[in-house]
Amino acid sequence: MWSLVTRCTRGCARRRRRRKWPSGIRSLRLEIVFLLRCLALAAAVDHTLKVVVIDGNMEVVHQSNVQFDSELPEFRTVGGVHLHDDRLTVTSPVLMWVKALNLLLDKMKRGGLDLTRVSALSGSGQQHGSVYWRRGARETLTRLDQDQDLDLDLHQLLQRFTGNQIMKLRQTRAEEFQDTERISLVSSFAASLFLGDYAAIDHSDGSGMNLMDINTRSWSEICLEAVAPGLARLLGTPLPSTSVLGPISSYFVRRYGFSPRCQVVTFTGDNPASLAGMRLKPGDVTVSLGTSDTVFLWLQQPRPALEGHVFCNPVDGQAYMALLCFKNGSLTRERVRNQFAGGSWELFSAALKDTPLGNHGNIGFYFDTMEITPPAVGVHRFDRDDAEVSSFGPQVEVRALVEGQFLSRRLHAERLGFSARSRVVATGGASSNKEILQVLSDVFNTPVFTMDLSNSACLGSAYRAVHGLVAESGVSFFDVMKNSPEPQLVASPHPAAQEVYAPMLQRFARLEERVLQQRRT
Ligand code: ADP
Numbered sequence: 001m002w003s004l005v006t007r008c009t010r011g012c013a014r015r016r017r018r019r020k021w022p023s024g025i026r027s028l029r030l031e032i033v034f035l036l037r038c039l040a041l042a043a044a045v046d047h048t049l050k051v052v053v054i055d056g057n058m059e060v061v062h063q064s065n066v067q068f069d070s071e072l073p074e075f076r077t078v079g080g081v082h083l084h085d086d087r088l089t090v091t092s093p094v095l096m097w098v099k100a101l102n103l104l105l106d107k108m109k110r111g112g113l114d115l116t117r118v119s120a121l122s123g124s125g126q127q128h129g130s131v132y133w134r135r136g137a138r139e140t141l142t143r144l145d146q147d148q149d150l151d152l153d154l155h156q157l158l159q160r161f162t163g164n165q166i167m168k169l170r171q172t173r174a175e176e177f178q179d180t181e182r183i184s185l186v187s188s189f190a191a192s193l194f195l196g197d198y199a200a201i202d203h204s205d206g207s208g209m210n211l212m213d214i215n216t217r218s219w220s221e222i223c224l225e226a227v228a229p230g231l232a233r234l235l236g237t238p239l240p241s242t243s244v245l246g247p248i249s250s251y252f253v254r255r256y257g258f259s260p261r262c263q264v265v266t267f268t269g270d271n272p273a274s275l276a277g278m279r280l281k282p283g284d285v286t287v288s289l290g291t292s293d294t295v296f297l298w299l300q301q302p303r304p305a306l307e308g309h310v311f312c313n314p315v316d317g318q319a320y321m322a323l324l325c326f327k328n329g330s331l332t333r334e335r336v337r338n339q340f341a342g343g344s345w346e347l348f349s350a351a352l353k354d355t356p357l358g359n360h361g362n363i364g365f366y367f368d369t370m371e372i373t374p375p376a377v378g379v380h381r382f383d384r385d386d387a388e389v390s391s392f393g394p395q396v397e398v399r400a401l402v403e404g405q406f407l408s409r410r411l412h413a414e415r416l417g418f419s420a421r422s423r424v425v426a427t428g429g430a431s432s433n434k435e436i437l438q439v440l441s442d443v444f445n446t447p448v449f450t451m452d453l454s455n456s457a458c459l460g461s462a463y464r465a466v467h468g469l470v471a472e473s474g475v476s477f478f479d480v481m482k483n484s485p486e487p488q489l490v491a492s493p494h495p496a497a498q499e500v501y502a503p504m505l506q507r508f509a510r511l512e513e514r515v516l517q518q519r520r521t
Contacts, residue, residue: 052459053462054463058484062108109256118259124205128208131183197249204272208269208309208311210223280425281478285425289429292330293405295412305415308412310417315467327370331368348433348435349434352398352399365378
């Protein structure tokens with residue numbers, strides 16, 4: 001049974017315990033943002049529910065969070081989730097998020113934050129997750145009791161991708177599916193709580209469901225029909241990501257003192273919110289050099305491919321964004337550093353400085369673990385004549401690794417439609433390494449900038465809340481953000497970069513195809 005209730009009665013706790021749902025996620029993240037008159041507030045859930053409040057100058061004026069494991073021990077989560085016996089399935093209880101929201105707002109109120117000044121709020125949640133509202137839930141949602149903690153008896157499952165998951169649920173839980181009144185994403189679920197009614201799925205998070213036609217920005221009839229009849233009604237009409245959904249629910253007005261004029265701006269997925277937090281502009285690319293590497297792209301004309309994800313852009317209704325994930329990032333760089341540069345980033349950097357652009361024609365592919373983009377494994381080295389060789393000298397090896405990684409980032413970004421280059425914004429642990437960033441700048445033939453992007457999804461939600469208030473009148477996101485700090489220039493491309501890397505990229509593409517062919521045969 002799926003239901004929404006406002007009170008945590010013993011009965012509902014018992015009902016919850018009886019139900020076991022096949023949920024699967026690798027991690028969970030939910031974010032929420034509020035904006036006060038001149039203040040905006042953002043919240044995020046990872047193993048914590050976080051909130052950030054910003055003022056009219058986009059400065060952070062308040063931050064708070066709730067740690068799931070330690071502050072809500074009754075849910076017995078580790079890192080905010082339950083790992084199932086199969087060691088693969090990971091779930092997070094929706095009820096815990098809702099309780100965390102009460103706790104967070106209580107903390108903010110106790111901390112003296114004047115919630116009457118909040119003029120708008122928004123937020124984001126981990127992409128691809130879905131929440132199922134039982135028939136009758138809307139009725140309860142519109143009549144939340146201010147004297148009670150929010151306590152929702154919901155079931156959620158979070159598994160990529162949403163469309164496939166809805167289909168599976170319909171097949172394996174037909175009876176419960178029949179009793180479903182509405183399906184939300186994690187983001188629109190959180191927005192629904194604040195709105196006191198079902199919140200629309202926004203175009204950006206909705207486009208990650210594999211159910212939307214990203215050109216028309218509406219549900220694809222063919223996809224919906226393939227998943228479940230009547231699905232359009234269950235999902236509701238998706239709205240632009242900058243839409244104001246309506247004023248905050250009277251529950252929050254009465255219980256926490258929010259202004260009844262406080263507006264709820266559509267919530268979105270964590271990745272789109274990050275793009276807003278990074279303040280990416282048309283033609284920009286962000287390369288995050290963390291444990292894994294991630295590439296975020298701003299696209300005007302996408303070319304969806306089997307690799308990577310293309311979403312509607314969360315801050316510009318005419319544009320798109322794309323995301324590419326590369327598993328072999330810093331850990332592979334560390335392995336090569338340890339083997340070929342005596343475990344020292346200084347020696348690693350010296351090797352990059354001492355070797356020429358293009359590495360004398362040597363090219364390498366370093367997939368210590370099965371790569372996502374492209375799906376290949378192993379180390380493959382090619383000399384200037386495209387002959388596969390078993391080793392390079394230590395310095396050549398270091399440059400082959402870094403050039404190979406960045407050629408791959410550029411190749412796959414271009415395959416998704418990336419062409420304009422205004423800036424590369426580098427983030428993550430390895431962005432502290434100037435020599436690595438110089439190679440990045442040369443391979444992309446574009447200046448590289450760095451900026452502090454910690455909390456980017458949370459801040460992005462706050463920025464979106466500010467923008468949401470004026471988006472209707474045609475003000476762009478960038479107009480709203482014009483006074484925010486600019487990223488710092490750290491590397492400019494070498495004058496010979498284009499000459500060297502344009503042909504090298506073509507060779508790299510051919511050699512990558514060869515590596516993939518080898519795997520297939
Ligand atoms: P996460 O993805 O876990 O957030 P970070 O963005 O913090 O990771 O990046 C951590 C990685 O940064 C480490 O694995 C390390 O290899 C890399 N790193 C740290 N300092 C340097 C450096 N000077 N040069 C290159 N890589 C570095």
